[in-house]
Amino acid sequence: MNDSAPVLAIDGPSGAGKGTIARAAADWLGWHMLDSGAIYRAIGHASGAKDLDLSDAEAVARCAATTRIEFRDPGDGGDTRVIIDGEDATDAIRTETAGAAASAIAALPEVRKALVDKQLAFRRPPGLVADGRDMGTVIFPDAAFKVFLTASAAERAERRYKQLKAKGLDVTLASLLHEIELRDARDASRTVAPLRPAADAVVIDTTGQTIPTVVNRVLAVVQTA
Numbered sequence: 001m002n003d004s005a006p007v008l009a010i011d012g013p014s015g016a017g018k019g020t021i022a023r024a025a026a027d028w029l030g031w032h033m034l035d036s037g038a039i040y041r042a043i044g045h046a047s048g049a050k051d052l053d054l055s056d057a058e059a060v061a062r063c064a065a066t067t068r069i070e071f072r073d074p075g076d077g078g079d080t081r082v083i084i085d086g087e088d089a090t091d092a093i094r095t096e097t098a099g100a101a102a103s104a105i106a107a108l109p110e111v112r113k114a115l116v117d118k119q120l121a122f123r124r125p126p127g128l129v130a131d132g133r134d135m136g137t138v139i140f141p142d143a144a145f146k147v148f149l150t151a152s153a154a155e156r157a158e159r160r161y162k163q164l165k166a167k168g169l170d171v172t173l174a175s176l177l178h179e180i181e182l183r184d185a186r187d188a189s190r191t192v193a194p195l196r197p198a199a200d201a202v203v204i205d206t207t208g209q210t211i212p213t214v215v216n217r218v219l220a221v222v223q224t225a
């Protein structure tokens, strides 16, 4: 960890385009990248694999503290691989079931606490682009650059639908919209680290905007600061 490395925090609800935008911004800036959602998904997945009761805060927090999560660049320009305790779980953590498990365990304060240091460790020179829900509010409150990405629920469901279909997964738009609305409500209403923009975040509504347009608006936050 290096407290002086600059951080660009990109927060927002699921499907707002954070992953794509954060990756593009990190590539452009030459900074490291933290996909904090993948960490919550990995712990949701690992807890499920161990047959833990997802509402058992102590058991899941223990799992969060002891599970090894590695992010590996495949080196061929493909997606970052997510390795959980030595096993490649990249595809497994992207299912809607894993997303729902992530959202459930993310509501447990003990689990969030157990994952703080894992996330802080990503802050290294020359800088970090941190993608999540509470990057600018809780994990990196001193981040120099903070963006909150939003989009309408209908557009976010449609984006997710296209992504999952492209991966050959069998999903319906209606069920995705329902899932997204449920997850938004849970993420926004939980008592610990609820989803909300930091007071000093630049809020960008990405509804109807192209990826390059949004990337440019995010990079402008870094460059004009």
Ligand code: C5P
Pocket: 014, 015, 036, 037, 038, 040, 041, 099, 102, 103, 104, 106, 107, 131, 132, 133, 134, 135, 183, 187
């Ligand atoms: O961003 P992604 O959809 O991968 O995140 C999965 C879930 O993990 C979210 O719905 C949210 O409940 C949780 N999460 C969180 N805090 C973060 C990142 C993700 O609570 N910083």
